Amino acid sequence: MSAHPIAVTGASGQVARALQRAGARRASNLVVAGRPVIDVASHASVKRVLDGIAPGIVINAAAYNAVDDAERDEAAAFRINRDGPHYLAKWCAANGVPLIHISTGHVFDGSNPLPYRETDACCPANAFGRSKAAGEDAIRDVLAHHVIVRTGWVYSTDGRNFLKSMLQSAREREIIDVIADQYGTPTSADDIAAALLDICDVLLRDDGCRLYGTYHLAATGETTWYGFAKQIYSVVAYEARKAPRVEPILTERSSAPANRPKHAVLDTTKMRNAFGLVLPPWQHSVAACVRQMLAKESGFKANQPDEIRERRVASTTKVA
Numbered sequence: 001m002s003a004h005p006i007a008v009t010g011a012s013g014q015v016a017r018a019l020q021r022a023g024a025r026r027a028s029n030l031v032v033a034g035r036p037v038i039d040v041a042s043h044a045s046v047k048r049v050l051d052g053i054a055p056g057i058v059i060n061a062a063a064y065n066a067v068d069d070a071e072r073d074e075a076a077a078f079r080i081n082r083d084g085p086h087y088l089a090k091w092c093a094a095n096g097v098p099l100i101h102i103s104t105g106h107v108f109d110g111s112n113p114l115p116y117r118e119t120d121a122c123c124p125a126n127a128f129g130r131s132k133a134a135g136e137d138a139i140r141d142v143l144a145h146h147v148i149v150r151t152g153w154v155y156s157t158d159g160r161n162f163l164k165s166m167l168q169s170a171r172e173r174e175i176i177d178v179i180a181d182q183y184g185t186p187t188s189a190d191d192i193a194a195a196l197l198d199i200c201d202v203l204l205r206d207d208g209c210r211l212y213g214t215y216h217l218a219a220t221g222e223t224t225w226y227g228f229a230k231q232i233y234s235v236v237a238y239e240a241r242k243a244p245r246v247e248p249i250l251t252e253r254s255s256a257p258a259n260r261p262k263h264a265v266l267d268t269t270k271m272r273n274a275f276g277l278v279l280p281p282w283q284h285s286v287a288a289c290v291r292q293m294l295a296k297e298s299g300f301k302a303n304q305p306d307e308i309r310e311r312r313v314a315s316t317t318k319v320a
């Protein structure tokens with residue numbers, strides 16, 4: 001283990017909290033900081049906090065993630081999603097420390113029906129995507145020692161996400177309309193966190209520096225929001241709970257202010273080839289998360305999903 005800790009920003013977010021859980025299981029040396037301790041949009045705050053932590057690696061899991069709000073306040077999104085990574089990268093460059101930064105499939109407009117590769121040109125269709133693409137560029141401009149990890153459709157037992165909204169809706173409604181013409185891959189924050197710690201292990205090796213660059217990381221497979229909802233409710237029904245009926249609708253029926261990519265599927269071949277990482281099929285991790293949520297709700301005994309996930313990730317993330 002490195003003598004210097006891994007510093008993680010965005011403490012209360014889904015991925016940062018998953019990193020804390022994964023780090024505790026592996027006895028990793030993590031220091032996780034969130035607001036108000038660190039404000040990534042303030043150069044002075046970034047410098048003061050990172051000087052204090054003296055990390056060996058920084059993981060930026062902080063972000064302005066409100067996709068629709070970003071349409072109304074693009075400047076706020078840019079302060080956190082562009083300026084934040086810029087300040088973190090500047091500190092990392094000055095101190096010889098690598099930065100792992102999490103980005104998104106929203107840097108693409110989703111008009112390509114094939115899974116997006118890292119070599120595809122960025123062409124965001126909304127303000128949030130523009131701010132995240134600008135954040136990636138801000139890192140590349142000042143720091144060669146970076147790993148930018150694009151992912152999408154993140155969920156966990158924490159925070160606000162589609163899976164938790166669907167479980168909440170199941171308590172309130174008989175029929176739920178869900179968009180069936182936007183494609184992506186639901187990806188568990190716990191699976192992302194495990195992969196990020198594996199990436200840290202590789203970067204801390206002597207030859208890790210040859211792997212700096214931009215990568216895609218997502219669960220295996222693809223679906224629509226409708227397919228995601230159906231999978232959630234199939235687990236709910238399997239566990240003898242009441243599940244609503246799900247009706248497929250087209251994007252045109254949605255009143256969301258921001259354009260969403262129609263096809264936000266990421267090609268993860270580069271990540272597999274470079275780091276040997278492949279995440280489990282999306283259905284498996286969704287089922288594990290739903291069971292955890294149901295277990296929390298009522299003391300219902302789930303099938304130890306953490307242990308199952310650990311075994312599955314251990315057996316499937318490493319590819320020869």
Ligand SMILES: NC(=O)c1ccc[n+]([C@@H]2O[C@H](COP(=O)([O-])OP(=O)(O)OC[C@H]3O[C@@H](n4cnc5c(N)ncnc54)[C@H](OP(=O)(O)O)[C@@H]3O)[C@@H](O)[C@H]2O)c1
Pocket residue numbers: 009010011012013014015016034035038039040041060061062063064065080084102103104105151152153154155159160
């Ligand atoms: N959620 C998704 O579906 C998704 C999809 C693709 C990519 N990603 C990317 O994955 C990463 C992690 O996402 P997530 O879902 O874990 O995010 P999240 O749950 O929305 O958490 C984001 C965290 O960032 C913090 N934050 C916001 N502004 C900050 C600032 N100025 N200084 C310090 N911290 C700040 C928030 O703190 P407060 O609690 O104080 O607001 C929050 O803890 C982000 O880069 C995100 O863009 C997410």
